[in-house]
Amino acid sequence: VRCSVFKLQTAAPFVGNRRPATMSLACTKLANSSEFVKLLQDNCHGQDFWLSCQADLASADFTRHIQSVRVESNMAAEIFTHCYFTVSSDIKTDADAVLVEVGLGLRRKTVRSKNVSGCVFLFVKETAGPTTLMQEKSGLSADDRKLSAEERLRRTELRFEVADLEHMATEAKRSRTQFWLTSWTATNVEDGKKKVVCMRVDGELAVHRFRRCWLVEVADCLSATERLTASCGHGLRKGAVRSRPGPGCVALLLSGEGPPPPAPVATPPRRAAAASPEARAAPEGQSQAKRRRVGPEGFAAVPMLPIRTSSSSAAKASTPSTPRPSPAQAAPTSGGSGSPLAANGAVSTTPGGSLATTASAGPSFEEIYVKTLEVLERRLAALLPTLPREQLSTPLVQEKLEESMRKPHGRLDKFKLEIARIWRKYLETTAGQTEDVD
DSSP states (O other), X not given: OOXXXXXXXXXXXXXXXXXXXXXXXXXXXXXXXXHHHHHHHHHTOTTOOEEEEEESXXXXXXXXXXXXXXXXXEEHHHHOSEEEEEEESOHHHHHHHXXXXXXXXXXXXXXXXXXXXXXXXXXXXXXXXXXXXXXXXXXXXXXXXXSOHHHHHHHOOOEEEEOOHHHHHHHHHHTTTOEEEEEEETOOHHHHXXXXXXXXXXXXEHHHHOSEEEEEEESOHHHHHHHXXXXXXXXXXXXXXXXXXXXXXXXXXXXXXOOOOOOOXXXXXXXOOOSSTTTXXXXXXXXXXXXXXXXXXXXXXXXXXXXXXXXXXXXXHXXXXXXXXXXXXXXXXXXXXXXXXXHXXXXXXXXXXXXXXXXXXXXXXXXXXXXXXXXHHHHHHHHGGGSOGGGOOHHHHHHHHHHHTTOOTTTTGGGHHXXXXXXXXXXXXXXXXXXXXO
């Protein structure tokens, strides 16, 4: 490495780990900015360095100017012993390239200079022991804002894992809504980790609230988050994720390892049928009528409900000695107004004497499906005239319909054939209403 030493003053002893203010930095000029990387790696400085740049400064004036530079309110000469510098035509690009290779060091962020010519310089301490600035930062907590996102990521206890969307959906369902979903466009996984350790969720740092974080790079953040929320819900959020369309990174934060899945409910085994007539015999004390109701295998048979009428009640009052018929022999006569079952609307008799159920039940699947189709037809009747006729297709119409109804993408897939039928019918109906204009 070709270099030239401009000034080197030795001497005065240290006061603690801080150098006396009368001492000056030893300045060494390097050929280019790539030598910064080799110097830091060979001398094992770790992250105990400070890299910066100065615009519109010639190398002849650099050694005089650098003695008065401050680093976080302290004179650089009181913290470091050596300064390496190089002349650059684009100080912003060269400085960022070095920081990407070796890390931010003692900085919180990258340099804020413009893309102009000047000098890029590096402060290091060549004597034994860490600098006073490194010692101060080592005593800070892992989530202190004085630390860079890079340093907070190195210290965090939050566990990061990279996975695909299917695995993230499985973990979100397993956590039972105890998750937080977010995304950033134009961000890769490594930058996403730095954003996670600095982000806050409802005013609380994410590293304090969650224990795991799954990340994935996607081609479209908006569609990826919509897909996850459609299958897993919003989790701890009160509304939808405010994602933007475009490539980026999706992050799923989980509060713990997740509760175990619920144990399956054990169903009692079905009792085997008796193998002989003796085994099918009624237990002691059980009447023949009860045996007929229960059935030969011990399971309840289809009940036969007798219809009580006023005539049957009168007949029973007039002939009290008449034995009570069994359910199999009971025959319905009429559904008079005095029958409690007929009054409740549960069972009634038809003119032919057969039983008919009149109890009001909930809407059937067929009724729900028909009503849903009516809603879709009304929506499409208002939507189709606003779409260009030459671009009509089933995917386009379904997408616009879901947007107008504020439904997640793919929610109306089971009505795809009906949507195709409706918009094709619309084209046939309105075909004669369009005229060519010369």
